[in-house]
Amino acid sequence: MSIDAYRWLMAAPQEPLVKREFLATAGPGEVVVQVSGCGVCHTDLGYYYDGVRTNQPLPLALGHEISGYVVETGAGAESWKGKAVIVPAVLPCGECDLCQRGLTTICRAQKMPGNDIQGGFASHIVVPARGLCLVDEQRLAKAGLKLWQVSVVADALTTPYQAVRRAGVTPGSLAVVIGAGGVGGYCVQVANAFGAKVVAIDVDDRKLEAIGKYGAAKTVNSRGLEAKQVKQAVQAFAKEQGLRATEWFIFECSGTSAGQQTAWNLLVHGATLSVVGFTMDKVEVRLSNLMAFDARAIGNWGCPPEQYPAALDLVLDGKVQVAPFVEAHPLSEINSIFAAVHRHEIRARVVLQPR
Secondary structure, three states: OEEEEEEEEEOOOOOOOEEEEEEEEOOOOEEEEEEEEEEOOHHHHHHHHOOOOOOOOOOEOOOOEEEEEEEEEOOOOHHHOOOEEEEOOOEOOOOOHHHHOOOHHHOOOOEOEOOOEOOOOEOEEEEEOOOOEEOOHHHHHHOOOOHHHHHHHHOOOHHHHHHHHHHOOOOOOEEEEEOOOOHHHHHHHHHHHOOOEEEEEEOOHHHHHHHOOOOOOEEEEOOOOOHHHHHHHHHHHHHHHOOOOOOOEEEEOOOOHHHHHHHHHOOOOOOEEEEOOOOOOOOOOOOHHHHHOOOEEEEOOOOOHHHHHHHHHHHHOOOOOOHHHEEEEEHHHHHHHHHHHHOOOOOOEEEEEOO
């Protein structure tokens, strides 16, 4: 059965997105999800404003932070009918050698909505059923949340969740997060939930004030500070709290060259540097610092679907808050919303809702 649907297509960078109707049909192993909400991510703006190329040729509907209800299923996916779900931002094939060896984040046949396939800025989206994250609506209601609000779990939360988990953050450790908005704000909350003392670094006092209420034990505004001064501030906090001067966990979430340089300058002996944010800009670093500090640097691409339930549990158990950091807008206003987010006029993570 096909469903009458529509999506907002990008035909070319910086040209107005255009609404187009289509028939949403689930093939074998696929489902049609009626979108409850789709978050606007920095990556979407990169495709639209900065010339970052999508894997699928344009025209393409962007959007990869999606939650909704399964309204139609293809053969083999019938059990998903009627379920509330979060669609992982990166869907591995589950069958290749990489997937079989547990390396799903580098699956070469992976599908990312809004990049490899049509995305979630639409009334409906067709996606593989494999890897969908089931949302317990009773727990969701008990947590005082709506399904659209947890759309951001699909990337803004699960990407830093995977980074924190992979880095090996432990109770009593020191975590430093560069970039306190969006992904970085959730990274602060996740690291705190893992038991770390978290220092949040940003150039925006409003972001720092907000995250200071939700997991950051120390905030540092790095605007106008030299690299040495930023490191000294973190060192002073570590000493004050009785934390180790070594083995810091550093998470670069700003997606800026300045943030990446700050992260690199914070390396200490045994440090783990996790790159979570993305930028097309280049930075100049001395790689020998990794050798000298016996440190490590890790890239992070998405999150394996099997980790989504545990990340969602943090939200449903109240250990990570999403409601204070998201706000809904009509999908019909996507062009003006993109412009407003690009101009930094909207502080919260925008979730677009079809209406």
